[in-house]
Amino acid sequence: xxxxxxxxxxxxxxxxxxxxxxxxxxxxxxxxxxxxxxxxxxxxxxxxxxxxxxxxxxxxxxxxxxxxxxxxxxxxxxxxxxxxxxxxxxxxxxxxxxxxxxxxxxxxxxxxxxxxxxxxxxxxxxxxxxxxxxxxxxxxxxxxxxxxxxxxxxxxxxxxxxxxxxxxxxxxxxxxxxxxxxxxxxxxxxxxxxxxxxxxxxxxxxxxxxxxxxxxxxxxxxxxxxxxxxxxxxxxxxxxxxxxxxxxxxxxxxxxxxxxxxxxxxxxxxxxxxxxxxxxxxxxxxxxxxxxxxxxxxxxxxxxxxxxxxxxxxxxxxxxxxxx
Amino acid sequence: xxxxxxxxxxxxxxxxxxxxxxxxxxxxxxxxxxxxxxxxxxxxxxxxxxxxxxxxxxxxxxxxxxxxxxxxxxxxxxxxxxxxxxxxxxxxxxxxxxxxxxxxxxxxxxxxxxxxxxxxxxxxxxxxxxxxxxxxxxxxxxxxxxxxxxxxxxxxxxxxxxxxxxxxxxxxxxxxxxxxxxxxxxxxxxxxxxxxxxxxxxxxxxxxxxxxxxxxxxxxxxxxxxxxxxxxxxxxxxxxxxxxxxxxxxxxxxxxxxxxxxxxxxxxxxxxxxxxxxxxxxxxxxxxxxxxxxxxxxxxxxxxxxxxx
Ligand SMILES: [Zn+2]
Numbered sequence: 176x177x178x179x180x181x182x183x184x185x186x187x188x189x190x191x192x193x194x195x196x197x198x199x200x201x202x203x204x205x206x207x208x209x210x211x212x213x214x215x216x217x218x219x220x221x222x223x224x225x226x227x228x229x230x231x232x233x234x235x236x237x238x239x240x241x242x243x244x245x246x247x248x249x250x251x252x253x254x255x256x257x258x259x260x261x262x263x264x265x266x267x268x269x270x271x272x273x274x275x276x277x278x279x280x281x282x283x284x285x286x287x288x289x290x291x292x293x294x295x296x297x298x299x300x301x302x303x304x305x306x307x308x309x310x311x312x313x314x315x316x317x318x319x320x321x322x323x324x325x326x327x328x329x330x331x332x333x334x335x336x337x338x339x340x341x342x343x344x345x346x347x348x349x350x351x352x353x354x355x356x357x358x359x360x361x362x363x364x365x366x367x368x369x370x371x372x373x374x375x376x377x378x379x380x381x382x383x384x385x386x387x388x389x390x391x392x393x394x395x396x397x398x399x400x401x402x403x404x405x406x407x408x409x410x411x412x413x414x415x416x417x418x419x420x421x422x423x424x425x426x427x428x429x430x431x432x433x434x435x436x437x438x439x440x441x442x443x444x445x446x447x448x449x450x451x452x453x454x455x456x457x458x459x460x461x462x463x464x465x466x467x468x469x470x471x472x473x474x475x476x477x478x479x480x481x482x483x484x485x486x487x488x489x490x491x492x493x494x495x496x497x498x499x
Numbered sequence: 500x501x502x503x504x505x506x507x508x509x510x511x512x513x514x515x516x517x518x519x520x521x522x523x524x525x526x527x528x529x530x531x532x533x534x535x536x537x538x539x540x541x542x543x544x545x546x547x548x549x550x551x552x553x554x555x556x557x558x559x560x561x562x563x564x565x566x567x568x569x570x571x572x573x574x575x576x577x578x579x580x581x582x583x584x585x586x587x588x589x590x591x592x593x594x595x596x597x598x599x600x601x602x603x604x605x606x607x608x609x610x611x612x613x614x615x616x617x618x619x620x621x622x623x624x625x626x627x628x629x630x631x632x633x634x635x636x637x638x639x640x641x642x643x644x645x646x647x648x649x650x651x652x653x654x655x656x657x658x659x660x661x662x663x664x665x666x667x668x669x670x671x672x673x674x675x676x677x678x679x680x681x682x683x684x685x686x687x688x689x690x691x692x693x694x695x696x697x698x699x700x701x702x703x704x705x706x707x708x709x710x711x712x713x714x715x716x717x718x719x720x721x722x723x724x725x726x727x728x729x730x731x732x733x734x735x736x737x738x739x740x741x742x743x744x745x746x747x748x749x750x751x752x753x754x755x756x757x758x759x760x761x762x763x764x765x766x767x768x769x770x771x772x773x774x775x776x777x778x779x780x781x782x783x784x785x786x787x788x789x790x791x792x793x794x795x796x797x798x799x800x801x802x803x804x805x806x807x808x
Pocket of ligand 1: 532533534535536537551552553554555556
């Protein structure tokens, strides 16, 4: 367990872990010698809390990327199970495949039936391989579409959870029309009359993320990232050096704070101090509160108002000047 | 995004073999075919729409020349010519994005990677967008996305068919997420054009990749491609690197993509205008017959039928 913890440690978390080890040492000593050190421990713990806050409140974009990809970061299924009273997962795109990189189904959120879906990264190495690290194939996007059609037919709101490095780039993905599958979802998500709320929970990468990312609201966790392409790939192309990924992460403006300023997202969902992986329960509570509040707002609109506002929301995106 | 490596392509294409009468190539009098190497009198090559008369190779066409090829003389009305990128992220890789933009603007005489407008094709009114690969690999940032969206909205408003000639490496990374969301923005406008019962035909030329493939390029009612054009989502090199194996030569060619079911017709450039005209005419209501898509839903069909008698 201790070993596993160490391997999952991010470089910038090290001072914090050293301090925690120190606290443990003091505890061990005190029980060994029967001295009361509660005052020192309290002080050290206060310092650890302060340090954790300091580290996580000023992460660089490169560090945020690491947090967003943390192997212990809660996944789509973790959140779905945490926020819903009941849940049944559904399978298949009805076109010949069931992509495990995208999960979806029907659940009940605060009494209301909803369709929930998202990319699913693996919870361990074996699971990750099976789920292709959350990189969906065309069948995955078609499965998502089929579930959204279902939601639209039965007037259930759609909640999507984005967590993928990119759409899968492989021979079969090309043969089965990766581009067409993504494009089709983009267009159809503007057609649906039911409310759609999308949340970037971890890593949002490229068209593979956007393909389930068209909605009335786009929320984003505090330490999630959303990027036009994986920073490593951008670095390889623009800097001709994949090692320059941290610089690319900085330049591409991938953090929630930057994207709120650019008008891409609507709201930042706060994470517990130490990020979602340090306290998944609190992260899920924050997510649920944000979803319910936004859902109530968009459900108050008529379906035609909602579609018009969804159109206008994306219509406004982009920055350019018009010289006359 | 689908990192179609247009840098690599560009390097390949600028490497001319030096054995030809360089003086005359430099003067632009003669052009050497990229594919078969034959020397062609430049005027003839342009007269043949930049298709090699020897081997049929389709050379790259500028957006302006493409508009001339497709639109009837004196009918072209350009739209939104004054949109320019203002480098929203203050992006700098090995060179500032603003410098790159200025260089490409000087080199191509364009403000960004697409020209849009209204015109007539064999007398048929259409809305036409033509991407230009020479401008930063035809990449789509805010300006390309906005111009294409405005074009689609105009086509919906005017109730006319839409044709977009695609040539793009994908999203313009230098504008980050602002580029990515242009895919959704253009798709939104296409949803409305489609709901209005109107025809959209994308023409996929070499190369069409990444975020353009994954948005308006693949959303046509009918999809046309030029012979041998590369049509891809992810770049070939990206796939080769992940799989560590060589892919067959014809992978991601128009012919390959057609076999996969994602392209309707492969049309040689010299027949593109007449094919587009034919397709558009086939979608026009026949005189004397009632087209239900053009009628309001509650329109009494009987009354209309009687009137036309
Ligand atoms: Zn030739």
